[in-house]
Amino acid sequence: MSFGERLKYLRENRELTQRALANLIKIGYSTLAMYETNKRQPDFDILNKLASFFDVTTDYLLERTNDSKPLTEKDKIITLKSSKEASPQNLKLLEIARKLEKLPPEKRKALETLFGVDEQNTDKNS
Template identity: 50%
Template sequence: MFGDVLHRLRKEKHLTQRELADKLSISRSALSLYESNKREPDFATLKKIADFFNVSLDYLLDREVGNTSTNDYKIPDYISEVLKDPDITQAFKELKNMSEEEIKSLAVHLYAIKLMRTKEKESKGTNKS
């Protein structure tokens, strides 16, 4: 239900009800009622919540979408192979506990690896002459 999703998203961001309510410009009591599924937000507030958490309204409303092309996405084989490694699987599970700063740092590291690989390929290509 909506309230359960909202509660989970708030906890994942390590926010109190007061902090989230302030960020959304709503009262803490309204947020509490949303999380306990005793009240539903209006459309404007719903959009504000979805934007804040960067999720779709379908996700926020805990709605399963029917057969659409986005549900037909198949995980590429190379990713499936990588995910068989228990250390990699554990690392991915840790993503939900990372701060925004840590996730950005991870992205920078991955980009650096890509740049190093590109430079290696380029140097191998110039050494062949």
């Protein structure tokens, strides 16, 4: 499975559109589409964001291993701190996003709607 195929698999497993994931990690929708079709490769910062967001290792994303085991807490901290956008506020937002992703779909959808980030609003704002 190529990098793009793994990225698409992880995104679809979280029931996210390309546009929604692109907004969450602050890249362009077309950039994400190019990653998923292997027409472009992410830089280190984006690769770290993707690994942190999906709770996998960069080795898994880069096809160095088929083990998609989640990062340890120590690895998560190292990955997040190495990110260019590792302000305390951004780290807190990533933590909240991770917790939201673990909620059942109906509860997650209710919170997204409450905060105005439901699928329809996300697509309109892009």
